[in-house]
Each structure stands twice: as C-alpha cells, then as structure tokens.
Amino acid sequence: MSVPELIRIVSRDSPMALAQVERVRAELAVLHPQVRTEVVPVKTTGDKWMGDLSAVEGKGAFTKEVDAALLAGEADLAVHCMKDVPADRPLPAGTTFAAFLKRDDIRDALIHLGGLTLDELPAGTRVGTSSVRRVAQLASTHPELECVPFRGNVNRRLEKLAAGEADALLVAMSGLERIDRLDVATEVLSAEAMMPPIGAGILALQCREGDTDVIDTISGLGHPETHREATAERMFLHVLQGHCNSPIAGYAQVDRSGELSLRACVFTPDGKTRLNAHEWAGRLDPATLGTSVAVALLRQGAREIIDGIPH
Numbered sequence: 001m002s003v004p005e006l007i008r009i010v011s012r013d014s015p016m017a018l019a020q021v022e023r024v025r026a027e028l029a030v031l032h033p034q035v036r037t038e039v040v041p042v043k044t045t046g047d048k049w050m051g052d053l054s055a056v057e058g059k060g061a062f063t064k065e066v067d068a069a070l071l072a073g074e075a076d077l078a079v080h081c082m083k084d085v086p087a088d089r090p091l092p093a094g095t096t097f098a099a100f101l102k103r104d105d106i107r108d109a110l111i112h113l114g115g116l117t118l119d120e121l122p123a124g125t126r127v128g129t130s131s132v133r134r135v136a137q138l139a140s141t142h143p144e145l146e147c148v149p150f151r152g153n154v155n156r157r158l159e160k161l162a163a164g165e166a167d168a169l170l171v172a173m174s175g176l177e178r179i180d181r182l183d184v185a186t187e188v189l190s191a192e193a194m195m196p197p198i199g200a201g202i203l204a205l206q207c208r209e210g211d212t213d214v215i216d217t218i219s220g221l222g223h224p225e226t227h228r229e230a231t232a233e234r235m236f237l238h239v240l241q242g243h244c245n246s247p248i249a250g251y252a253q254v255d256r257s258g259e260l261s262l263r264a265c266v267f268t269p270d271g272k273t274r275l276n277a278h279e280w281a282g283r284l285d286p287a288t289l290g291t292s293v294a295v296a297l298l299r300q301g302a303r304e305i306i307d308g309i310p311h
C-alpha cells in the first residue's frame with residue numbers, strides 16, 4: 001500500500017459536521033502521522049432549506065453536495081453521519097464506504113431550560129422536533145405534549161430554544177457531544193423510551209471506488225463491531241424501503257459476548273400503532289440479520305403502514 005501525501009476531506013459545514021471531520025483528522029494523525037489533510041466544507045440542501053425535508057426530496061438532502069464533491073475529485077474522503085445517508089438505494093455509483101468509526105452514544109437527550117424530565121413536562125409543553133420518528137414516539141408515550149417543527153443544525157436549534165420558539169428540545173446525545181454542549185442535556189432518554197434512528201451515532205467514511213490508496217489508508221480507522229451494526233441496520237432499511245415521512249427506528253448492538261442483535265420498530269405517525277421486531281444474528285451475517293428483521297416487520301404489515309403515509 002502506498003499512503004497518500006494529502007487527503008482532502010469533504011463534509012457539511014455545520015459545527016457538528018466540522019467537529020466530526022476533526023475527529024477523523026485526529027484519528028488519522030495517530031495512524032498515519034505523515035498524511036496531510038485539508039477540509040473542504042460544503043453547504044447541503046438540507047442545511048439551506050428550513051422547510052419540510054420531504055419538499056426537497058428529503059432523501060440525501062444532507063449528503064448530495066458532499067457526494068458530488070467527492071465524485072468530481074474536489075475531495076478524496078467524505079465524512080457522513082450514517083443516519084443521513086439514504087439506505088433505500090445503494091451508495092452513489094463510484095463510491096464506497098471505507099470505514100465506520102467507533103459508534104458514539106445512540107440515545108436522544110431532552111433539553112428543558114427549567115430542568116424538567118420528559119415525564120415531568122406539563123401538558124401542552126411545546127417540544128421542538130421535526131423528526132417523524134420522535135413525533136410518533138412522543139404521540140404514543142406523551143400525547144399531552146405538543147410537537148412543534150424545529151429544523152436547523154444542532155447549534156441553531158439550541159439558539160431557537162433559547163429564543164423561546166419551543167419549551168423543550170429533543171436532540172441526539174452524539175450531536176451535543178460533538179459540539180461540546182452535553183452540559184445542556186436535562187435527561188438522557190433510554191433507547192427503549194425513545195428508539196434511536198437507524199445509523200445513530202455512526203460516522204461513515206466514504207471514498208471513490210478504485211481509489212485504493214485512500215481506501216486502504218482510511219480503512220484502518222474502522223471499528224469492527226460498529227461495522228457489523230452499520231451493515232445490519234443499513235440492510236434493514238434497504239429491505240424495508242421507507243421514505244422520509246415514515247417513522248422507523250431501531251438499532252443493532254454487538255453485546256459483550258460478541259453476539260449481534262437488531263431491534264427495530266415501525267410506527268404510524270400518530271404513534272397509535274407500533275410494530276416491533278428483535279432478532280439475534282446467531283449464525284447469520286449482519287446483512288442477513290437486517291433482512292430478517294425487515295421481513296419480520298413486513299409480515300406484520302409494515303408495507304401498508306409506510307405506503308399509507310403521505311410523502
């Protein structure tokens with residue numbers, strides 16, 4: 001393997017995304033101190049458009065411009081939140097994942113300026129979130145709360161909360177951690193109380209196919225357990241074929257004994273129906289586990305629920 005002299009890293013330009021790039025640079029500096037890196041920040045459709053993501057073909061809204069820069073040769077490595085990489089279709093032709101970094105916290109946090117926990121919030125409390133996954137689950141477990149649309153990067157959402165545009169906020173712990181604002185979290189919600197999105201907390205490193213020097217260099221950053229979890233989760237979504245308005249949640253987990261499991265749910269938007277599946281891989285490879293869990297939900301009627309939601 002010949003290690004490249006320079007690796008140009010493309011990413012969204014939000015504070016969270018740039019912190020992600022710094023993590024990649026730091027890990028790369030340990031493994032290959034001789035490699036220089038440059039950052040190529042780009043704004044994505046999802047960063048510019050503050051309306052409903054389904055109006056801009058939500059899928060890929062946070063990745064399209066990043067992928068384009070990689071494919072155009074303006075950068076050699078793209079850093080994505082795996083959660084934002086569409087899984088219903090293959091990766092853009094000519095690109096491949098070279099590594100998945102060790103997974104961060106997959107849980108959501110509640111932020112309430114008065115310090116209340118989710119169960120303590122009074123009826124009518126306005127919770128800022130545009131996530132159909134969070135809205136459906138809150139409708140199911142806390143129907144007395146009111147969800148208000150809340151878009152923008154994590155810093156922007158914290159500003160909007162401080163400005164009184166909502167009384168409380170649900171955001172990913174990993175997002176808060178990356179912008180160094182874990183201090184604002186009032187309560188960490190268990191993955192059972194608020195099922196995370198597929199791909200939560202995983203940074204995916206994407207390269208051009210055939211760029212073997214970069215791929216070989218970057219693959220050393222990969223975390224094997226996260227790779228198994230990511231593969232199971234991504235195949236699960238691929239088989240399920242959701243759309244950007246379908247509330248889908250779940251996570252794979254490699255336990256201490258090395259056993260891989262995948263737990264997943266499909267909800268109706270009102271949270272009144274929730275389909276559940278939880279399987280262990282046993283002798284199945286991660287992708288087959290993902291397929292099996294998707295099929296289990298389809299057998300319970302997931303297709304009808306997903307197709308019945310306007311998008």
Ligand SMILES: NCc1[nH]cc(CCC(=O)O)c1CC(=O)O
Binds near residue numbers: 174
């Ligand atoms: N859409 C913004 C976004 N993209 C990825 C994350 C969380 C970080 C991750 O899971 O990797 C967030 C913030 C949030 O959902 O609150």
